Amino acid sequence: MIQAARAALIALDWGTSSLRAYRLDAHGNVLDARNLPWGIMRLPEADPGDAGGSLHARFEIAFEAACGDWLRQQPGLAVIACGMVGSAQGWREAPYLDVPAGLPDIGSTLTRVDRGQGTPLHIVPGLSQGGALPNVMRGEETQIAGIVAGLPSHQTPNLLVCLPGTHSKWVRVTGQRIAHFDTFMTGEVYAALREHTLLGRTMRDGQGEDAQSFAQGLAVAGTPEGRAGVLSTIFSTRTLGLAGRLPATGQADYLSGLLIGHEVASLLAMRAPAQATLVLCGQASLCARYEQALAYYGVRDVVHAPQATERGLWLIARGAGLLAG
Amino acid sequence: MIQAARAALIALDWGTSSLRAYRLDAHGNVLDARNLPWGIMRLPEADPGDAGGSLHARFEIAFEAACGDWLRQQPGLAVIACGMVGSAQGWREAPYLDVPAGLPDIGSTLTRVDRGQGTPLHIVPGLSQGGALPNVMRGEETQIAGIVAGLPSHQTPNLLVCLPGTHSKWVRVTGQRIAHFDTFMTGEVYAALREHTLLGRTMRDGQGEDAQSFAQGLAVAGTPEGRAGVLSTIFSTRTLGLAGRLPATGQADYLSGLLIGHEVASLLAMRAPAQATLVLCGQASLCARYEQALAYYGVRDVVHAPQATERGLWLIARGAGLLAG
Structure with a gap:
């Protein structure tokens, strides 16, 4: 019988239109990955007879599909998530961290969602920027953490990171700090x-x-x-x-x-x-x-830079002391 | 029996989403006006058995509803129209006039649509502007003609006219010329x-x-x-x-x-x-x-300035020698 490789973390990239799940080892290597269509705006339907509140139940169904078997296989693994799952329309609103924000500070302000008998979920904060026209991000802060860690270690980052997409973000990073961003x-x-x-x-x-x-x-x-x-x-x-x-x-x-x-x-x-x-x-x-x-x-x-969300999630979880073993 | 006031022109403001019809006297006064929902993108359906080509037939039905009875009441009246009816998606494409364009020149380049036994329709040209980013209008040139005529006659117009709407136009008018416009x-x-x-x-x-x-x-x-x-x-x-x-x-x-x-x-x-x-x-x-x-x-x-399309149509028709009597 083949022994499955031992994981240290389950990481979820949970956005508006999709849910990506990763099983990561102690070095951040991806052991398994799944791509589900269950973003927070298109969750699966819950059993109508469910008494626990339908929205909560729908998040539970998506969560179970994403990593239920991984957790049964290796109970006690921590689960971390970033993205719109932490918005007001998400599973639990995770308060924003103010910009400028140190990358190491992100892991110290996770929002914990208790799931009764189940493993709790830790949600990464989004970032908020004040000013005449305020700005927000959810998920990109985690990508930035992964990108910065992927650069040659002798460089002090002095970056302008462009993340093009539905809503493009342009993020100024100096040292280990997110200094400013535009949308x-x-x-x-x-x-x-x-x-x-x-x-x-x-x-x-x-x-x-x-x-x-x-x-x-x-x-x-x-x-x-x-x-x-x-x-x-x-x-x-x-x-x-x-x-x-x-x-x-x-x-x-x-x-x-x-x-x-x-x-x-x-x-x-x-x-x-x-x-x-x-x-x-x-x-x-x-x-x-x-x-x-x-x-x-x-x-x-x-x-x-390659896509870096799972790397960022692993780094933030490690900073927060969530890694198993 | 009441004698209907004698008209000198039928004028149609025929755009994308609506068709306005006016019966005007020899001084440009409005004797009757109608508002129909039959813009060129929502014409009434023709009889499916009609052999004359369905698009032409649909324009004919809208035309009849707009002014058929007025023409029977006073045969020989000229009919003039401006707006998207002269576009490639209209009844007949009316070539553009280049900007800068003299207001008196508009009436000398009408496009005539022959309607068999029926009264022909005269379509006002739109305006086209060259340059790195070309620009076009259809209908607004007629509004401008009406607006300029409505100003005190001792003023030489030196205007920037703003026509806000779905597509706003900003039109520079010097003397009797449309000098430039933006959309x-x-x-x-x-x-x-x-x-x-x-x-x-x-x-x-x-x-x-x-x-x-x-x-x-x-x-x-x-x-x-x-x-x-x-x-x-x-x-x-x-x-x-x-x-x-x-x-x-x-x-x-x-x-x-x-x-x-x-x-x-x-x-x-x-x-x-x-x-x-x-x-x-x-x-x-x-x-x-x-x-x-x-x-x-x-x-x-x-x-x-008050809405001036019917005034502009009357002025252009007069310049083109179309007024009855």
């Missing part, structure tokens, strides 16, 4: 414009990406016309098509380039990473688009 | 963000407008944080709510103010109306929002 809703705005405005009506699917149209859109933010801002420049997706200067099959990529260009140009104008290393972390094809945008607006040296 | 998709973007992104999820209906939240949003574009642009600042609709600094019932008005503020601030930075009179024309409550935004960003003298 751009670029991915979600792109989807809303494409699916729910006039701009989508003339778009046609092409064969793969239209690199030329993407580059054409990327340049807009840097032109004199770009000063009018996104609310105005996006209309060119339609008018360039009417003028015969943008094919219908290129209009989606043009709009993508235009939005990413506006994001990158304005971010760099506000927070040019003097002396800082620019790090990109995210889905590969999206990172390639951001790398092209960064190069166009003057930042050519970019470091690609 | 902002603010109204459509607002609806898409509200209905199809995370921002709408925390919004709640209040009792009427929340003027304080609107003003709070209006200011954002002028702050240092506003330099990040709309893709970033809109996220504050959510985060100010999370921080307890914006009620759920104020979030829609905050977002409206934020978007209008970005539009007005960037437009004025690019094309401050030195010596020009700023004219607002559109739906009253929306114009009030734009007037507040203009005042906040430094333009206090604003002239309100």
Whole structure:
């Protein structure tokens, strides 16, 4: 009989639309991983007869599917989670930690969810930033912890980390501190414009990406016309098509380039990473688009970091003394 | 028996979502007006057995409903139309006139739609503007013609006309020429963000407008944080709510103010109306929002022009020699 490798932690990356579960050993190596569709906004249905409150029951069902067998196999393992599971719409609201925030401080403010007879769940705090326009993140702080730990140890981090996605985050890291961050809703705005405005009506699917149209859109933010801002420049997706200067099959990529260009140009104008290393972390094809945008607006040296959430969860759990053995 | 007042023209304001019909006398006074829901994107259904091509037949049905009885009552009246009816998705594509464009030139380039035994329809050209990001309008050129004619006759117009709406237009008019214009998709973007992104999820209906939240949003574009642009600042609709600094019932008005503020601030930075009179024309409550935004960003003298499309259609028809009698 084969003995299963011994784990030290169960780590959950629990977001809005998905739930990723990891069984990690004492060195943070991944022994098993699972990808479930049960983000906090699409939990499985509970038995209608359940008396324990339906939302709690639905979280329990997803939790059981994610790691119930792992816990029976090795009782006493700690479970840690990050992401929207700690939001007001999550299993339990985990208070935010204020920015600037030391990475080592994250593990000292976990929120514990007691589960009766079951193993408790520890939820990583999100980060909150004050100011005229406040800002929040949940999950990205854990990615940052993993990214920083993955850099060569002799470097004191001086980073601007870009995490592109539905909501892009740009995170300034100095030493072991998250100093500042910005959010751009670029991915979600792109989807809303494409699916729910006039701009989508003339778009046609092409064969793969239209690199030329993407580059054409990327340049807009840097032109004199770009000063009018996104609310105005996006209309060119339609008018360039009417003028015969943008094919219908290129209009989606043009709009993508235009939005990413506006994001990158304005971010760099506000927070040019003097002396800082620019790090990109995210889905590969999206990172390639951001790398092209960064190069166009003057930042050519970019470091690609692998996805680092499970590494960050392991580090935070270790800092909190949760590792088994 | 009462004799119906004698008309000189039938004028149609035929847009994407509605069709307005006017019976006008020799002085441009409105004798009758009708409002039909049959914009070019929601025409009435034709008889499935009709052999004449279903799209043409659907335009004919809408046309008949708009003015068939007026034409039978007074055969030989000319019919003129402006708006999206002249677009590629309209009844007949009416070629654009290039900007800069003289207002008197509009009437000399009407597109005639022959209707067999029926009275022909004359469609007003839209305007097209070249440049790095081209621009187009259909219908607003006719409003401008009406607005300019409504100003005191001793003034040589030197105007910046704002036509707020789904797609706002800002039109520079010098003398009898449309010199330049800009488009902002603010109204459509607002609806898409509200209905199809995370921002709408925390919004709640209040009792009427929340003027304080609107003003709070209006200011954002002028702050240092506003330099990040709309893709970033809109996220504050959510985060100010999370921080307890914006009620759920104020979030829609905050977002409206934020978007209008970005539009007005960037437009004025690019094309401050030195010596020009700023004219607002559109739906009253929306114009009030734009007037507040203009005042906040430094333009206090604003002239309100009444809706002027039927006046513009009458003027263009007169210039083209279409008036009866």
